[in-house]
Amino acid sequence: MPFEWFVALRYLREEKAQTALILAAVSVGVSVIVFLSALINGLQVSLIDRTLGSQPHVTVHVPREVPRPLVYAVGDRAIARDVQAASQRLRSIDQWPAVMAEVERVPGVTAVSPMILGAGFAVRSDAKEPVMVRGVDPERYGAIIDVQRRMVAGRFDVSGGDVAIGSTLASDLGVGVGDKIRVVTTEGVEDVVTVAGVFTLGTEGADRTWLFTSLRHAQSLYALPGGATTLELKVADVFDAERAAGDVRDRTGLDADSWMKLNAELLAGLDAQSSSKWMIQFFVVVAVALGIASVLVVSVVQKSREIGILRAVGTSPQRVLRVFLIQGGVLGLAGSLVGSGLGGLFAKLFEGLARGADGAPRFPVQLDGALFLTATGIATGVGLLAAVIPARRAARLDPATVIRNG
Amino acid sequence: MAEALLVVEGVVKEYGERVRTRALAGVDLALDKGELAALIGPSGSGKSTLLNIIGLLDRPTSGRVVLAGTDTTGLDERALTALRARTLGFVFQFHYLLPAFTALENVMLPAWGDVGLPSRAMREQAQELLRAVGLGDRMGYRTTDLSGGQQQRVAIARALSRRPALVLADEPTGNLDTASADEVFGLMRRFNRESGTTFLVVTHDPRIADRCDRIVEIVDGRVRSDRRGPSR
């Protein structure tokens, strides 16, 4: 074994109480970090998952018609103007297949699905519910939101005149698979369709108002033959959505909204949560560092005589320095291994404690190798850093003074 | 006269910033290879100070130390450590062994700490030395479980482990009873004869001094007398 390792480990073993104490401190610190991260990351991932369960990453549509003033201001004269909001008609994206091909080339975009998105009513005997009609190509749409996997009854089959509706809407209308309903659109078109499936996407809005039909069917419902009002996109990295949306805007001149923009409040909340997590972790790391440093400083003072002897018999200051750096690193590493285990265990126990009615954990935790690796890396690095000052003190000890003073 | 292993020229050592204590007031001394010299003098005369300077543990205020042909005056800490590791061995009055390690490990540490990695040869040599100082059956003992005389013998084995040209011993027998002191000095005498290792031994014990080849006496930081001992 290299000299520095041999001496460092021997002294760690010799001073059992000190070593145990500092290991306990590091373990507790690391377990807090792991537990907190697992919990908060899990919470955030499940929140985002739920949000994106019924939302595309990016939505592309025709810009809203801007109100045009009737009189333009000229030169230095202010002119009273009359501005009226423009009425918003449902319009198709011009040449949408070409636009779709263009959008598919935007870096990061993994799937694009065309859609007709319009408003209307679903009517069944005396029940009349407002709906968002979504005309889609089921193949393509499956890559954006996997409705087929969220079916509670029937199938996500919207070929012909069939529709799939949200579970709340189904119960509001009192219909099930195979029943017929009437769809009335804002264009005044009416049609009778068969409910082929009922889905639940987990968000109230979707389950109460969404009605899927085929793109072709929707085109006729809204008198937009061959048209598509909206393109929905999926991107590789969900947090890259805003950038992708920007690219789409630049390339197509259309409006593109990312889920991040539409959920700015949620993201701000998550950000605040993350910041407080970082703060707590930062202070835990500082406390751990101070703990390691203080124990090592004491140990250098206690061992100054022995360090002096080592120096006198020919050990270089560099080797003495390394002995203490190794001790710091080993303490950090060992403590973080124990702490990672403990933190992971706590997180799992916690997840098991609080379960919802369906048996799914109410606080899903996110434990992954990256978290353990990061925690271990940080603790080892902190251990090394914390050891720098004591180690330098040890390396600077003057052997003559130590020998003289016994 | 054989070639000088150690040359000390006009070494002055002053301690303190405002109140200056002159521990050494110009010492000249030369040691030949193979000598066993005693350094005597009253308490506070500067013996330990001189030994620390020769041992490259401390630097003189002025004057120079030439060790094994190397002028040590301008050397940095790294070079001093290397020179110390390869040419010097130390035995101190209070057994400066490392209590966290066994006798064998203590003897191995100087070589191990210089080279970095232990070797079979290192271990075998350390075992041989411990057997030579009569501790063949105590190699795995922690030094705290050894008697004072045994500890001092381990210290001698450690001092010799790098086959140093010069061993510096500061009152190696100062804490021992007469029998143990004789035994410890006997070992140094034997290694001096067998392997030609040069020894400079600080002692207050006239019986020990008389058994050396040469007796250097310092008083008030100066060499007062330098004579050949009766044993040669």
Ligand SMILES: Nc1ncnc2c1ncn2[C@@H]1O[C@H](COP(=O)(O)OP(=O)(O)OP(=O)(O)O)[C@@H](O)[C@H]1O
């Ligand atoms: N670090 C120091 N600071 C100030 N003065 C010192 C220091 N070390 C030694 N001295 C002084 O230097 C002088 C010589 O001390 P030294 O230890 O060399 O004496 P010594 O001959 O070894 O004595 P002893 O036989 O008692 O061990 C003494 O006056 C002592 O007080």
Ligand SMILES: [Mg+2]
């Ligand atoms: Mg002394």
